[in-house]
Amino acid sequence: MRASLIQIGVNPDESIEARRLRAASLVREQRGADLVVLPELWPVGAFAYESFATEAESLDGPTYEAMSKAAADAGVWLHAGSIVERDPDGPLYNTSLVFSPDGELARTYRKIHRFGFDQGEAVMMGAGEELVTVRLPEATLGLATCYDLRFPELFRGLVDAGATVLVIPAGWPARRREHWTLLARARAVENQSYVLACGTAGTHAGVEQAGHSIVVDPWGEVLAVAGPAEETLTVDLDPAKVTETREQFPALKDRRLGLPAPGNRR
Numbered sequence: 001m002r003a004s005l006i007q008i009g010v011n012p013d014e015s016i017e018a019r020r021l022r023a024a025s026l027v028r029e030q031r032g033a034d035l036v037v038l039p040e041l042w043p044v045g046a047f048a049y050e051s052f053a054t055e056a057e058s059l060d061g062p063t064y065e066a067m068s069k070a071a072a073d074a075g076v077w078l079h080a081g082s083i084v085e086r087d088p089d090g091p092l093y094n095t096s097l098v099f100s101p102d103g104e105l106a107r108t109y110r111k112i113h114r115f116g117f118d119q120g121e122a123v124m125m126g127a128g129e130e131l132v133t134v135r136l137p138e139a140t141l142g143l144a145t146c147y148d149l150r151f152p153e154l155f156r157g158l159v160d161a162g163a164t165v166l167v168i169p170a171g172w173p174a175r176r177r178e179h180w181t182l183l184a185r186a187r188a189v190e191n192q193s194y195v196l197a198c199g200t201a202g203t204h205a206g207v208e209q210a211g212h213s214i215v216v217d218p219w220g221e222v223l224a225v226a227g228p229a230e231e232t233l234t235v236d237l238d239p240a241k242v243t244e245t246r247e248q249f250p251a252l253k254d255r256r257l258g259l260p261a262p263g264n265r266r
C-alpha cells in the first residue's frame, strides 16, 4: 500500500485559490499511490484565525470541488486534509474530507479536540463528537487532526473500531516539534498501528510550521520523515505488518478495562 504525504507550504504570499490549484496538481502527480494525504487547514492556514469566518466553506465548496476532481484524476484515495467548514445550522468546524478514487466524498471528520485553550480555534469552532474510520481495500484508516494527537484515548477508540492506519493531518508549530515526533511514535507503538502524520511547511500568521511529516510503522520504527520545507513523502506500507505485530507482541489483548476507581485500601 503506497502512501504519499504532501507537506504543502502555507506561506501568506500565495492566495488560497492558487494554493488550491497547486494542491490539486500535487495530488495528480501521485498517480500510482493508493492513499494521498494533505495537512490540516492548508487552504487558509491553521493559525489564520482572522480568516476563518471569511474563508469558511460548505462541504461542497471550492476545496471539495478541487479535491474531488484531483482524487478522480489520480485514481487515489485522498485524505484531503481539513477545511474550515461552514455548517448552515451551526458553528464553524475543522473538518477533514476523505475521497474515494472515483472522487466521491467517502467520509468527513470534525476535529474533536480544539486547540487554543480559551482562544483561537477552541472558541471559534465547534467540537466534533464522532470517531471516524474509513475502510480501504488494504487497511482501515482512523482519523484524527493535529491537537487530537495528544489524546491517546481517541486513538484507542479508533483501534477498537478496527483502525490499522492512523492518519493525522496537522498544522503543528515548529516550537513544539519534539512533541510532534514523540507523540506520533507513541501513538504507533501503543496502538500497534501505522501512523501517517502530515504537517504543513512555511510560516503563516507569524507561526512557523514544524514540517517534519512522519510515517511510523506498528513497531514504532520511523519509515520516513520530511524536512521543514515543502516536500512529498512516499512510503510503502505493509498492511500485514499490523496483524503480525499484534499477534507476535499481543499487548493490546492485555488491556485491563473497567477496573474500579481508587479506593482507600492500605
Ligand SMILES: O=C(O)CCC(=O)C(=O)O
Pocket: 046, 114, 115, 145, 146, 147, 148, 150, 171, 172, 173, 176, 179
Ligand atoms: O498540540 C500542539 O502543540 C499543537 C496543536 C495545534 O497546533 C492545532 O491543533 O492546531
